[in-house]
Amino acid sequence: MQDIKNVNEYLKKISKSYSSKKKITDILNNFRLLTPEYQKFNETDESIKYSSPIFSECPKDEQEVFVNTELITFESVVCNSIYEKYGFMYSWKDIYDLVHDPLYKNTEKINRKVVYSSMVPNRPIGDKAFDTWNGLQIIDLDIKNSEVAENLKPIIFDELKKYHWFVGLSKSASGKSLHIWTKITPISINPENKRIEYFCNFRHKYSYVYIVLTKYAGKMGYEKSQIEDFMDMAMAKPQQGIFIPSDDSAMMCTNFLDRRLDVNFEPALETGVESIDWISHPDLKKIFSKLEWFNNEKFDKDANVEISEISNVNDRNADKNVKKHYKHAQRWQLANTLTNIYGYDKALQYMLEICKDTPYKELKGDCKTAEIHQKPISIWAIKQLNDFHGFNLKFDDAQNVYNEQQKALENINNEQIVEQPTGLPQASNLVTFHINKNQYLGHIKDDILKNLSHITLLEAGAGYGKTEMIKAFHAKTCLILPFTSTIKAKVEKSETTEDWLYYYGNKRPTLDELLGNRNMSMTIDKFSRLNVMELDQAGFEYIVLDESHLLFTSSYRDVMAPTIQRLANCKAKIIMMTGTPTGELTFFPGIKHIKVVKEDTRIKDFDLHFCPTSTEQMIEMCKMMAEDISEGRKVLFPTNKGNLYFEQITGIIQEYLDDMGFGRQLNKFYYKKSNYGDESMDEINYDKTIGNNDIIFCTTYLSVGVDICDRYTFSVYFNETWIPQDIEQFANRLRNNDLYIRMFLPKLDDTGFPINYYFTQPLDLSFNTDDLLLARDLIRTCNDMIERNNEEAKSNPLIQSLIAANKYLKYDENACKYYIDETMYKLKVFEDRYSQYNKQLPVLLEGIKYYGYTISQKDHTEEVSAARKEEVDHYLKECRNRKYNETTNRTFEFLSRINDNNIDVYREIIKGNLDILRGKDDNNTRIREDNAIYADSIEIVERNTPIVLSLYKYYDCDTIKDIYEYCVEKRQNRINYTKLNRIRKFINIVNNIKKQRLDFPIYKFVTDAKKFAIENPIVDKKDLDQWINIYTVKIANNVKDVVIEDVAFLEVIKEHIEELWKVIITQSRPKDGKITLSPFELLWQTKDKLDNIYGGNITKTFFMQELIDEMKPEEIVEESYFPTINENEELPDIEQTSKVSLESVRSEVDNIVGKDYDYYKYSEQDGSNSRFMEKQKNTNAFRDTIFDVIDNLNPEQETEHSEDGIETLF
DSSP: OOOOSOHHHHHHHHHHHSOTTSOHHHHHHHHHHHHHHHHHTOOSOOSOOOSOSBGGGSOHHHHHHHIIIIITTOEEEEESSTTOSBOEEEEHHHHHHHHHOTTGGGSOGGGSOEEESBSSSBOOOTTHHHHTBOSEEEEEEOOOOHHHHHHHHHHHHHHHTTSTTEEEEEEOTTSSSEEEEEEOOOOOOSHHHHHHHHHHHHHHHHHHHHHHHHHTTTTSSOOGGGHHHHBOGGGSSTTOOEEOOOOTTOEEBTTOOOOOTTTTOOSSEEOSSOEEOTTTOHHHHHHHHTSHHHHSOOOSSOOOOOOOOOBOTTOBOGGGOOOBOOOHHHHHHHHHHHHHHHOHHHHHHHHHHHBSSOOHHHHHHHHHHHHHHOOOOOHHHHHHHHHHSSBOOBOHHHHHHHHHHHHHHHHHHHSOOOSOOOSSOOOSSEEEEEEOTTOOGGGGHHHHHHTOOSEEEEEOOTTSOHHHHHHTOSSOEEEEESOHHHHIIIIITOGGGTTOEEEOTTOOOOHHHHHSSOOEEEEHHHHTTSOHHHHHHTTOSEEEEETGGGGGSOTTSTTHHHHHHHHHHOSSEEEEEESSOOSHHHHSTTOEEEEEEEOOOSOEEEEEEEESSHHHHHHHHHHHHHHHHHTTOEEEEEOOSHHHHHHHHHHHHHHHHHHTTOOSOOOEEEESGGGTTOHHHHIIIIIOOOTTOSEEEEOGGGSSSOOBOOOSOEEEEESSOOOHHHHHHHHTTBTTOOEEEEEEEESBOTTSOBOOTTOOOOOOOOOOHHHHHHHHHHHHHHHHHHHHHSOOGGGOHHHHHHHHHOTTEEEETTTTEEEEOHHHHHHHHHHHHHHHHHHSHHHHHHHHHHTTOEEEEEEOOOOOOHHHHHHHHHHHHHHHHHHHHHHHHHHHHHHHTOOTTTHHHHHHHHHTSSEEEESOOOSSOOOOTTSEEEESOHHHHHHHHHHHHHHHTTSOHHHHHHHHHHTEETTTTEEOHHHHHHHHHHHHHHHHHHTTOSOHHHHHHHHHHHHHHHHOSEEEHHHHHHHHHHHHHHHHHTSTTEETTOHHHHHHHHHHHHHHHHHHEEEOOOBTTEEEEEEOOOOSOOOOSGGGSOSSSTTHHHHHHHHHHHSOOGGGOOSSSSOOOOTTSOOOOOOOOOEEOTGGGHHHHHTSSOSOOOHHHHHHHSSHHHHHHHHHHHTOTTTTSHHHHHHTSOHHHHEEEOTTSOEEEO
């Protein structure tokens, strides 16, 4: 055989050896020739030397090394009995410990655990067992003689200990047989090749054991003729499991190395009797010829395993190697790449050469994991190996990635994009108007009005005068604006709308106001609560929704679906206005689309900056921001990352400004809802200026309805991909300014893997079966609970969690059951898919091009030094600690102001009857003339008010402060809100137990969980996971007719069961695989009498009815927070109900929601619009009045149009 050029070719030869066109003897003989070649790449013995080949005889530190390097990743599935279909993954150390466990010794064989050679937690069945085979092969020597077995045990160990694949051996459960453990790393990926590899391995291991037994035949109490009977052929299939025995003298070999079959593949054994060729040995050939799958020694199917080609793999100059310290994620990439190219052994050698200050066992673990998982080659790793470690690997994608990105960018710049690249269908009913740079929509108002349909999309950019045009309508108009700030700035403070009515916060339109002649403006929230019949009877000619794109990209707001229902059913003409359409033409296809194009002479530049990692991204961005500010430019930075991030970034900018000799402190402000009332906020909203600020951070609260008319030069920064519509909206807050946008992106993700920005997926808005299946089964879960309890979700914390996480699950009070709100479901799907599609960089850039920007790209290649990274990390940590401390102190200041006399004020906040404004609160919370309270931190009030009110039902104000103190993490002085909210959930569970209202499956879980924690104060993590898994299945099986194949449903139930466990049980972090458990107990005294609940009379009337409803009747009050558990009297089991197959409910699943996004189509198909309108009719305040009679007249007979388009009544 000619010399091989590289290890990659060598691995190819191994893969191709497992061919269905070859005999097994040919495959095995081929390994004899491959092995010498393998040795060329492994001249250095890198295996760890132990003081003894017997694991139990090694010192503890050596045992730990062996476990960590060889046994941790060696996992097999273990089932609790031979009847179980599912099991748990055990490392071989876990199995070895179980074999030596004295308690396990007393377990009867039939009840002992069973191990299978599978890498997944399912019992291997059928041909799939070959796919999941993990390389484990146990040879079962059924000697049937305990004395012979005991004597052979050390002999076999001594004979096989020199082979890397030998793990060890033990006596069987009966003590009369031996189990010999062997393990290799399978290399095949193709299922058929894996099957062939399995049989080759079994032939290899069986043969070695056979020859060893031959050597001692006639000397150890058995004859050669008995050997074939000893060797149980039942283990010659991966579906076969074997009982895990108990054997305190079981032996494990420290020479074990988990390698491929071909590694150190011996052509023959030196038996001490004669040189025997085990492959052609006549006895073995005869034995295997009896088995049908070895008889022909050929297999039926072709197989082909391809391994990536890398050129110049042997071209390396070791003198250029510079050892570097790599983080775990970086080592993981290097190990993946080297193992992929060179194989495990050579990869480990290289890792030792290139990695600085990393222990051998960690590098070995990295390579071992890489060998098992076979992750793809990393472009970053190729670059590191070539730049710092003397390699000269040729990989076109690695060398040309930047050039390809630049080429893609040039293609976008050269492409003429005439339609907005949303991936959605364009309008079929389009009218376009062009205006010059000095014109506004008011100039073409009449043309627009003439072209209106019942529902019209008016696409016009920021600064076109959309709102001013609406104000000039000579007809009754309802103008819907997205935010309170927009109404205050554009309606409430405007002279042209001084006669308008406006509604936000606690302001709501009365019936008299609706019936009046005045125009109105209101937030989306207020509009979504109005009755459609009342809107019609109010006589609006136009209902105008400004910034309509938010309707389809803000599904987190519950008001969006009700708004769509009202827009679809109102009789007034609907105008949806935006400069950046999203889902308007998807949910309302076929509507009129009026597009206004304005001459734009501004400079619009979009600079794309690529940085090596997120650290360089942050530093380079801050440096460029500082340069802009030092040169007199202003910075606008849209980000939703919060106050801590604001402090961190501005701190780094200040450092760079100081280095530049800036000479003063940076003026900064964060524009967001929780800063409403701040001086800078008012300057932006009302005066249209950023004042003396150098940099403005902003949330999406600034993305619409705000005009900044300063004549400064601005730079707009982004540090992640946004949809192009959002980028355009933010940039156009800057009126009459040239637009300079800078986007900074990292080349690597947080784990160190390269980000392929130029790979795109098409927009797919279809509903996949898995998602629909999950929705179906979640609905069944909710309604099952109602059938048991005749209660809504508040009596079942699991259902509460499911509803909170899936907002499309809605409760029908009339039908007393849950249903899927199809509009809300589709809004969520649309937003997620639309956002994912448009955030893909090529799509984003096409969108930016459509909006008129010129795009350029810069590649930042310089990496930040380790010292600088450490310095930045230290600063970020300091900022975190300061922020935690500040937030905790402010929270306790807030708590100190709450008392029995003002608690009702906070209840009014929750109801929406009071607004919160930024400002100084003079000690106690006061209501000002404008029906608002003032607070230093709106965020503190908004976050903590719901928590305080929920706790106040059971605890007085001082006790609430004690509960908060209990939840403070002392080391960081940080309130643990996860812990605090779990206490709230626990209190609700306790309350429902007292009232005997807790849903039985949850009640059963709570009692069983407490019992488990009491009986197992210290538990193995694996056992706890198993307990929770079992309970997850119990809860899931309690729901009738859930689909068996719905794996996502089981995962969701498990996720919420795990959270519920953490509510009722306190557990420690795992230490050496062990967890400490104890049932959670409430430490605080509750209010036990109604008379003691109030410190005064102010809140008494307000809370009386609610508290009476919530208090448990005296006769069923129990002293303990949990029901007393009688050890001799078990609660009944949770009922296990019938299940169905996906095939049997396929049509039901396919029709969970309609396939169409057209509101009129799907709401008619499922009857949801008829139900909605029926509810509107029943709740119409004008019902059975003269207005209702007029409304039901035929409009074609009873109305006419006046000259200005207003309908008049005869």
